[in-house]
Amino acid sequence: MNIYQKVKSKKPLVYSITNYVTVNDVANAILSVGAAPLMADDEEEVAQIASFSSSLVINIGTLNKRVIKSSIIAGKQANEVNIPVVLDPVGVGASSLRNEAVKKLLKKVKFTVIKGNITEIKALYLQKQTTSGVDVSSDDKLTTDNLEDTISLLKKISIELDTIIAATGEIDIITDGVKTNLCYNGNEKMSLITGTGCMSAGIIASFCSVDKNYLDATTKAISLMGQAGDIALEKYRGLGSFRVDIIDALSNITDEEIKDNANIKTL
Amino acid sequence: MNIYQKVKSKKPLVYSITNYVTVNDVANAILSVGAAPLMADDEEEVAQIASFSSSLVINIGTLNKRVIKSSIIAGKQANEVNIPVVLDPVGVGASSLRNEAVKKLLKKVKFTVIKGNITEIKALYLQKQTTSGVDVSSDDKLTTDNLEDTISLLKKISIELDTIIAATGEIDIITDGVKTNLCYNGNEKMSLITGTGCMSAGIIASFCSVDKNYLDATTKAISLMGQAGDIALEKYRGLGSFRVDIIDALSNITDEEIKDNANIKTL
Amino acid sequence: MNIYQKVKSKKPLVYSITNYVTVNDVANAILSVGAAPLMADDEEEVAQIASFSSSLVINIGTLNKRVIKSSIIAGKQANEVNIPVVLDPVGVGASSLRNEAVKKLLKKVKFTVIKGNITEIKALYLQKQTTSGVDVSSDDKLTTDNLEDTISLLKKISIELDTIIAATGEIDIITDGVKTNLCYNGNEKMSLITGTGCMSAGIIASFCSVDKNYLDATTKAISLMGQAGDIALEKYRGLGSFRVDIIDALSNITDEEIKDNANIKTL
Numbered sequence: 001m002n003i004y005q006k007v008k009s010k011k012p013l014v015y016s017i018t019n020y021v022t023v024n025d026v027a028n029a030i031l032s033v034g035a036a037p038l039m040a041d042d043e044e045e046v047a048q049i050a051s052f053s054s055s056l057v058i059n060i061g062t063l064n065k066r067v068i069k070s071s072i073i074a075g076k077q078a079n080e081v082n083i084p085v086v087l088d089p090v091g092v093g094a095s096s097l098r099n100e101a102v103k104k105l106l107k108k109v110k111f112t113v114i115k116g117n118i119t120e121i122k123a124l125y126l127q128k129q130t131t132s133g134v135d136v137s138s139d140d141k142l143t144t145d146n147l148e149d150t151i152s153l154l155k156k157i158s159i160e161l162d163t164i165i166a167a168t169g170e171i172d173i174i175t176d177g178v179k180t181n182l183c184y185n186g187n188e189k190m191s192l193i194t195g196t197g198c199m200s201a202g203i204i205a206s207f208c209s210v211d212k213n214y215l216d217a218t219t220k221a222i223s224l225m226g227q228a229g230d231i232a233l234e235k236y237r238g239l240g241s242f243r244v245d246i247i248d249a250l251s252n253i254t255d256e257e258i259k260d261n262a263n264i265k266t267l
Numbered sequence: 268m269n270i271y272q273k274v275k276s277k278k279p280l281v282y283s284i285t286n287y288v289t290v291n292d293v294a295n296a297i298l299s300v301g302a303a304p305l306m307a308d309d310e311e312e313v314a315q316i317a318s319f320s321s322s323l324v325i326n327i328g329t330l331n332k333r334v335i336k337s338s339i340i341a342g343k344q345a346n347e348v349n350i351p352v353v354l355d356p357v358g359v360g361a362s363s364l365r366n367e368a369v370k371k372l373l374k375k376v377k378f379t380v381i382k383g384n385i386t387e388i389k390a391l392y393l394q395k396q397t398t399s400g401v402d403v404s405s406d407d408k409l410t411t412d413n414l415e416d417t418i419s420l421l422k423k424i425s426i427e428l429d430t431i432i433a434a435t436g437e438i439d440i441i442t443d444g445v446k447t448n449l450c451y452n453g454n455e456k457m458s459l460i461t462g463t464g465c466m467s468a469g470i471i472a473s474f475c476s477v478d479k480n481y482l483d484a485t486t487k488a489i490s491l492m493g494q495a496g497d498i499a500l501e502k503y504r505g506l507g508s509f510r511v512d513i514i515d516a517l518s519n520i521t522d523e524e525i526k527d528n529a530n531i532k533t534l
Numbered sequence: 535m536n537i538y539q540k541v542k543s544k545k546p547l548v549y550s551i552t553n554y555v556t557v558n559d560v561a562n563a564i565l566s567v568g569a570a571p572l573m574a575d576d577e578e579e580v581a582q583i584a585s586f587s588s589s590l591v592i593n594i595g596t597l598n599k600r601v602i603k604s605s606i607i608a609g610k611q612a613n614e615v616n617i618p619v620v621l622d623p624v625g626v627g628a629s630s631l632r633n634e635a636v637k638k639l640l641k642k643v644k645f646t647v648i649k650g651n652i653t654e655i656k657a658l659y660l661q662k663q664t665t666s667g668v669d670v671s672s673d674d675k676l677t678t679d680n681l682e683d684t685i686s687l688l689k690k691i692s693i694e695l696d697t698i699i700a701a702t703g704e705i706d707i708i709t710d711g712v713k714t715n716l717c718y719n720g721n722e723k724m725s726l727i728t729g730t731g732c733m734s735a736g737i738i739a740s741f742c743s744v745d746k747n748y749l750d751a752t753t754k755a756i757s758l759m760g761q762a763g764d765i766a767l768e769k770y771r772g773l774g775s776f777r778v779d780i781i782d783a784l785s786n787i788t789d790e791e792i793k794d795n796a797n798i799k800t801l
Contacts, residue, residue: 013400020287020554021561021573027288027461032506037461038358038400039288042331045362052361052398064576064600066331091572094586095579131586133547133572192785194561194571238782239566248505251459280667287554294555294728299773304728305625305667306555309598312629319628319665333598515772518726 003211003220004255008034012054012209016202017041017071019061019090022195025243026059029199032250033224035206041067046074054209055083057201058109060101061090061134068101075109084112084208087163088201092116093123093130103127106161112208113218115166115201118142118150125157135191142170151180151267166204166218168197172226174219181219184263185226187233193243200225203250219264227253227261270478270487271522275301279321279476282345283469284308284338286328286357289462292510293326296466299517300491302473308334313341321476322350324468325376327368328357328401335368342376351379351475354430355468359383360390360397370394373428379475380485382433382468385409385417392424402458409437418447418534433471433485435464439493441486448486451530452493454500460510467492470517486531494520494528537745537754538789542568546588546743549612550736551575551605553595553624556729559777560593563733566784567758569740575601580608588743589617591735592643594635595624595668602635609643618646618742621697622735626650627657627664637661640695646742647752649700649735652676652684659691669725676704685714685801700738700752702731706760708753715753718797719760721767727777734759737784753798761787761795 001009014035018026023039030037040049043066050056056078058071078085087105092098102124105111116124119137123130130137142150151173158165159177166174172183190196203225207217231253232245268276281302285293290306297304307316310333317323323345325338345352354372359365369391372378383391386404390397397404409417418440425432426444433441439450457463470492474484498520499512535543548569552560557573564571574583577600584590590612592605612619621639626632636658639645650658653671657664664671676684685707692699693711700708706717724730737759741751765787766779 013398015400019573021557021571023288024291024461024558028506028510031459031461036400036402037288038361039286039329040358040362041329042364044332045364048362048364053400062573062575065578091574094572095574095582097576097579097582133549133570133587135570192565194558194565237786238779239562239785240778240781243562243781244507244511244778245505247507247510251506252504280665282667290555291558291728295773295777298726298728303667303669304555305628306553306596307625307629308596309631311599312631315629315631320667511774511778512772514774514777518773519771 002255003207003217004258006210007206010210011036012206013038014055014202014205014209015049015053016057016059017067017074018057018059018198021061022198025195026198026202028247029250030202030206032247033203033206035209041070043070043073046070047077050074050077051081053083055205056085057088057205058085058105059088059090059198059201060098061198063098063101072105072108075105079110084205084214085109086201086205087111087114088198089114089116089120089124091134092120093128094133099127111163112214113164113166113204115168115204117197118167118169121154121157121165121167136169155180164214164218166222168200168222172222174215174222176215179215180267182265182267183219183223183226185223186229189233189236189242190229193239196225196229223262223264224258227258269522270474270484271525273477274473277477278303279473280305281322281324281469281472281476282316282320283324283326284334284341285324285326285465288328289465292462293465293469295514296517297469297473299514300470300473302476308337310337310340313337314344317341317344318348320350322472323352324355324472325352325372326355326357326465326468327365328465330365330368339372339375342372346377351472351481352376353468353472354378354381355465356381356383356387356391358401359387360395361400366394378430379481380431380433380471382435382471384464385434385436388421388424388432388434403436422447431481431485433489435467435489439489441482441489443482446482447534448482449532449534450486450490450493452490453496456500456503456509457496460506463492463496490529490531491525494525536789537741537751538792540744541740544744545570546740547572548589548591548736548739548743549583549587550591550593551601551608552591552593552732555595556732559729560732560736562781563784564736564740566781567737567740569743575604577604577607580604581611584608584611585615587617589739590619591622591739592619592639593622593624593732593735594632595732597632597635606639606642609639613644618739618748619643620735620739621645621648622732623648623650623654623658625668626654627662628667633661645697646748647698647700647738649702649738651731652701652703655688655691655699655701670703689714698748698752700756702734702756706756708749708756710749713749714801716799716801717753717757717760719757720763723767723776724763727773730759730763757796757798758792761792
């Protein structure tokens with residue numbers, strides 16, 4: 001069984017503590033690949049729920065002090081029961097609260113994967129202030145000139161934080177510090193609807209639930225999300241239907257199509 | 268005037284305290300059948316809002332201690348002003364917090380209808396721990412073998428809790444302890460998008476707002492949701508458009524179609 | 535460059551503190567016109583985020599005491615850094631909490647624009663209790679008979695509160711107390727999906743971010759939202775796809791179409 005079949009067959013319970021902007025899209029994305037979503041954020045229940053879940057996503061998109069606390073409890077419990085934990089540090093760098101929250105999370109929770117755009121990954125590592133909100137800062141745009149340096153930096157971050165780093169952008173870079181995968185699927189229109197990044201994190205957690213080769217699982221999840229965006233782009237009619245078409249594509253895509261369309265390069 | 272026409276004509280105000288995952292779908296479902304949705308959860312305003320509402324839904328999908336408190340206040344006030352109250356005990360059994368919250372709600376609030384999947388209804392009654400998240404546990408799947416026993420159990424629960432029990436699944440079972448309706452509308456794809464259950468609860472509240480035959484109103488609401496799912500399934504193109512098509516179907520369905528498609532059996 | 539091009543070119547960061555019912559639609563509407571949405575509500579980060587944003591929306595749709603506090607802090611900071619602030623007083627009049635929150639907001643924050651339906655604008659000004667939830671009360675329906683009086687009242691409110699008042703309805707009335715614009719775009723179906731009002735507020739903020747003629751920017755934003763609704767209505771297939779089609783229309787509409795379709799009358 002390949003990873004896509006494994007998710008559909010095992011239907012892992014993917015527990016997300018996530019923002020209220022895109023939470024519905026995240027739940028539907030997780031369902032679309034065959035996993036089962038669960039959302040809960042009260043500190044009194046998060047450990048109990050993490051205990052029987054197959055993986056955990058912590059997404060700080062609309063964090064508040066109550067939920068930061070819950071996230072740490074859930075993350076620690078997830079570590080305890082040895083399930084993969086994915087961090088999506090949405091908008092880190094936008095405020096001291098986010099920087100401090102991420103610092104605390106990194107200290108208390110062992111993350112399997114940290115997925116963010118390149119600006120978020122840098123901000124998380126450098127604990128610096130950014131002003132581009134939840135988007136990539138123009139300074140951070142990937143070019144053929146800076147690709148190599150960016151990869152080196154991400155490898156360094158991966159080793160130092162002892163986690164897989166998945167930096168999404170024009171080219172998605174996924175690294176465990178040693179091996180690095182580049183993914184070329186996806187398109188710019190995906191950044192014009194809210195939630196594609198958050199959905200990716202949900203799919204990464206779904207895949208890591210059923211395959212312990214986390215680098216491979218993460219890469220395939222990100223590639224799949226990009227492929228869904230590319231399929232949706234073919235019949236593009238506007239940003240509203242584009243979002244709907246991405247979920248359609250996620251739920252319809254066949255193993256054969258994935259094999260044909262995956263555009264991954266291993267360094 | 269039949270119940271569908273009554274909702275459209277009276278446009279009852281359906282007040283929901285509900286989870287942030289599917290709240291948008293719930294609001295749009297309520298609007299689609301002709302009622303008016305209102306969401307609010309601060310303890311200082313919930314009683315005031317319940318006072319002029321036509322019905323109340325309490326959905327614990329993403330409960331927290333603050334909102335549990337608000338739900339109890341709103342529920343008590345709804346009882347005070349004698350409007351129907353629907354409980355959707357999402358994920359009860361998944362945590363002690365949920366079990367305790369539901370216990371408290373059942374003690375302090377008189378519910379007109381409790382709607383959940385069969386696992387939730389059992390967990391609510393037995394106050395037990397489950398590990399299937401918000402989905403039906405595989406042990407609880409309805410079969411021709413266990414249908415009769417399940418109905419007996421639900422009737423018992425209905426009598427003991429003095430409320431209509433609506434257990435959704437392959438066959439939806441709606442009972443007031445004496446009379447039982449089985450509804451065969453709906454399809455399995457509906458469990459592959461988030462929110463269909465929550466939308467049902469919103470439609471039940473909409474219908475109970477305008478018809479005091481609550482068993483009948485609840486059954487028709489659940490059947491309508493199932494019919495919308497079946498209409499959407501006919502042109503199925505993927506899980507994203509399926510969700511959109513369900514709302515389309517809810518808003519477009521005619522009395523004539525409902526009469527033809529309703530698949531309800533009264534025991 | 536006209537205002538539509540300016541938004542697309544500058545991609546202003548539009549910061550919203552908004553309700554969890556329609557927040558996803560608001561984010562996608564802001565993206566659809568070319569701006570960048572950001573949502574955050576913890577009191578510890580709201581000032582910092584307001585500092586580098588291009589505009590702020592405060593929408594009280596699902597307010598709670600924690601977020602009221604955050605909204606005031608964010609609003610004051612937005613005033614400090616001199617960015618436009620839009621108030622969407624959703625459901626004001628439905629509870630004392632909402633009335634008090636709005637009173638406090640009006641006292642502490644200078645709003646550039648207050649946008650609401652006519653019932654909300656009246657309730658906000660008169661601090662009175664209403665029972666129509668988030669919808670227009672039947673007493674407040676615009677007619678040819680009461681149009682002139684309504685305009686006079688709105689001008690008075692505008693002058694007294696020293697802000698642009700945008701009252702949406704069958705005819706949208708936008709006034710700075712001296713000059714008044716009437717907008718005839720839009721249709722009744724738009725009130726049958728949740729979020730069109732909240733989306734308008736997001737687009738108003740997007741436009742006010744790039745043009746200091748706030749009366750004009752607000753009018754064009756409201757007209758654009760109405761035009762998108764009218765384009766979507768042409769291919770109406772149900773309330774689910776109608777919502778999707780509105781976002782499609784917002785993202786596809788051309789300057790040429792806007793010029794042809796804008797239906798604005800200046801008094």
